[in-house]
Amino acid sequence: MKPRKILLMGLRRSGKSSIQKVVFHKLPPNETLFLESTSKLTKDHISSFIDFSVWDFPGQVDVFDTAFDFESIFNQVGALVFVIDAQDDYLEALSRLYITISRAVAINPQIFIEVFIHKVDGLSDDFKIDTQRDIQQRTQDELSDAGLENVSLSFHLTSIFDHSIFEAFSRVIQKLIPQLPALENLLNIFCSNSLVEKAFLFDVYSKIYVATDSSPVDVQSYEICSDVIDVILDFGSIYGTSNSSKPTDDSEAIAQRYPIDEASSVIRLSTGLVLFLREVNQFLALVCIIRAENFEKSGLVEYNVQCFQKAVQKIFQL
Ligand SMILES: Nc1nc2c(ncn2[C@@H]2O[C@H](COP(=O)(O)OP(=O)(O)OP(=O)(O)O)[C@@H](O)[C@H]2O)c(=O)[nH]1
16 A cells, blocks of 8 residues: 655644554653754654654754755655644744645645644643634634635644643544545444443554544543553563564554554443454454443453454455
């Protein structure tokens, strides 16, 4: 399958490399303090349930820099993530954003523009909302003055110090997965037949959720389900089987680093909810929240998981 590319752009020190390292390389957020400034285009190929690449652009480069062939770069890209440091004065970043959007859509009108209003960990809740409203308003005004109202543009409040960066990346990557409607449909059927409250299909390696059922996503459910993955990975890396031979490619390396073969887990919470995880394939895991009384017939849920697994395999074979 042709890799889908995501481009990370934004001013210097806005947080692009930190995002890439935290989400895709498990770098602890505090260690990003020591990251050096990126001086050349860094291409990171992630071999997971679908192949995709994340390209980190040096902050000083603008889209008219002749050292880069932007014509060919934008043509290959599915989504452009533009990172704005919300703790800094963002007017310069906004003017760079308008120029970048107009150049990118002129070359590739289908491109998704995703604005990450980043480093919001330092802001109060009210200030976050005001900042988002202000950035959104200014950008939309500027684009409509330029006759660019039809750009596919989304805004996300993000920080590497909590789950928000994983959630934002999940939403970006979902736009690049052609199988998404089929996966959502399967999850809806699975949830209604198994009386499950909420189900997420996670890419285990990055903790990005590839799909979820159509009930609204609330932050707490997402956070707790993503924490289940951490528990399983930590447990798996201590007690799981590991192959000592050298991996031959990236995906094998990932599978060895994250040994969750046939992983399954049931965690009962004191709130009367059960967290249920089942591995779907080498890269994907299904994590669900189900009421304890509905989990009494766990055989039914198990059977439905097996049907779900087979259906997912078929979808990706197609
Ligand atoms: N508070 C806070 N700081 C962050 C966050 N993300 C990144 N940073 C900090 O921002 C600084 C710059 O991060 P980088 O990832 O190097 O920024 P960059 O955009 O890649 O910079 P260039 O390579 O110069 O283009 C680092 O000190 C990070 O620790 C965040 O979510 N919150």
